[in-house]
Amino acid sequence: MNTNHLYLIKVGEISLKGLNRDFFEKRLKNNIKAKIRGYHSHIITQKGRLFLEIDASCPQEVVEHALSTTFGLVGYAKCLRVAKSEEAIREAARTLMGEEPFKGGVGSYKAESRRADKHFGFTSYQLDCILAEEVHRIHPDLVVNVREPEMTIYCEIRDRAYLYTSPRAGLGGLPVSTAGKGMLLLSGGIDSPVAGFQMAQRGLRMECIYFHAYPYTSDEALKKVITLARLIAPYLQGTRLHVVPFTDAQLHIKAKAKSDETTLMFRAAMMEVANMLADKSEALCLVTGEALSQVASQTVEGLSFSDSYSERLVLRPLVGLDKAQIIETARAIGTYETSILPYEDCCTIFSPKHPVTRPDKEQTRANYDALIMEPFLLEAVANTTTYDFSASGQLIE
Ligand code: ATP
Numbered sequence: 001m002n003t004n005h006l007y008l009i010k011v012g013e014i015s016l017k018g019l020n021r022d023f024f025e026k027r028l029k030n031n032i033k034a035k036i037r038g039y040h041s042h043i044i045t046q047k048g049r050l051f052l053e054i055d056a057s058c059p060q061e062v063v064e065h066a067l068s069t070t071f072g073l074v075g076y077a078k079c080l081r082v083a084k085s086e087e088a089i090r091e092a093a094r095t096l097m098g099e100e101p102f103k104g105g106v107g108s109y110k111a112e113s114r115r116a117d118k119h120f121g122f123t124s125y126q127l128d129c130i131l132a133e134e135v136h137r138i139h140p141d142l143v144v145n146v147r148e149p150e151m152t153i154y155c156e157i158r159d160r161a162y163l164y165t166s167p168r169a170g171l172g173g174l175p176v177s178t179a180g181k182g183m184l185l186l187s188g189g190i191d192s193p194v195a196g197f198q199m200a201q202r203g204l205r206m207e208c209i210y211f212h213a214y215p216y217t218s219d220e221a222l223k224k225v226i227t228l229a230r231l232i233a234p235y236l237q238g239t240r241l242h243v244v245p246f247t248d249a250q251l252h253i254k255a256k257a258k259s260d261e262t263t264l265m266f267r268a269a270m271m272e273v274a275n276m277l278a279d280k281s282e283a284l285c286l287v288t289g290e291a292l293s294q295v296a297s298q299t300v301e302g303l304s305f306s307d308s309y310s311e312r313l314v315l316r317p318l319v320g321l322d323k324a325q326i327i328e329t330a331r332a333i334g335t336y337e338t339s340i341l342p343y344e345d346c347c348t349i350f351s352p353k354h355p356v357t358r359p360d361k362e363q364t365r366a367n368y369d370a371l372i373m374e375p376f377l378l379e380a381v382a383n384t385t386t387y388d389f390s391a392s393g394q395l396i397e
């Protein structure tokens, strides 16, 4: 008896990557495997497809979670693999008729076949007819509807015949770790987890940084960020969260800076620390959740000012998005409910009533430099603590 389950995986953009295809496919395989550790499995590659064979003891939710959170695949389906013979295909079709979604035997359906192997003895149309015969043999009440069927039985003829009925959409994008590494500035808000998701979609691997101003920001605020890091970890293929104690730096800024410039000063200080941590982690860029004009510091002038304190490229994948669009993604990836928990992040508590929105870069830089932040920043980096999260989204104790 076969004790493995088989999943057909459709790869998207990476199948177009020409000479680099092997590199992208290898990453994708490793990324999937990282989420099903502990279960015997192997993945084979075919043109435009991967096949994941996994021990049947692995719960379906675990496989589905792995495949639905991994960038680089556009779809997947649990499938049956049988010999390329008419009888074997008929038998597989009958097996699928006993399972969801066909099991109940009511509603409309269609059969959809394709031949990657053009030498196969039947055309796609003939195969569709064969499948339809078996469907009707088991479920005589089902009606064909080729335009808007409620259910579909698929058959792909390749090295063997593959049949399935429940394809799911994947995330698309590119496998994480094909685009180098960055540092995500992860606050407790709605935006930055989405920013991390967006950059992971383009293959960037990321570690996260959270600036914590205890006791001005509570333990609950830290717990919330830890939860957010855990929630995005599967998309990021695992991550490390650096928690930077920022209270002394912020108090110094609050005491010494002009009050309408405090937010800008915090942001410059964050950029400097993020660059120091990026040095240690060998990351090439920073990622933030800023969007143009969303808040006072996110003007072109404000962003240019904070950019000037980063030696590294600062990626802002949300820069042109509306809050409504960002919220939509936050809901889809499951971070929204956590992000809206009420614990304030440090910027809210320390933010001035009338912040400067259009800083003069040279003047504001001079004001920042006069604060002599370096000792505070070095101290903050030295006292940074880390939390690690696995690709399947567990905090590694
Ligand atoms: P978010 O919803 O991500 O908190 P926001 O709209 O509240 O963003 P800001 O608070 O100005 O905007 O923060 C802009 C970006 O700066 C955040 O998206 C995040 O990348 C970074 N950031 C802000 N505060 C922190 C913090 N305490 N720790 C780490 N990064 C932060």
Ligand code: MG
Residues within 6 Å of the ligand: 187, 188, 189, 190, 345, 347
């Ligand atoms: Mg915020």
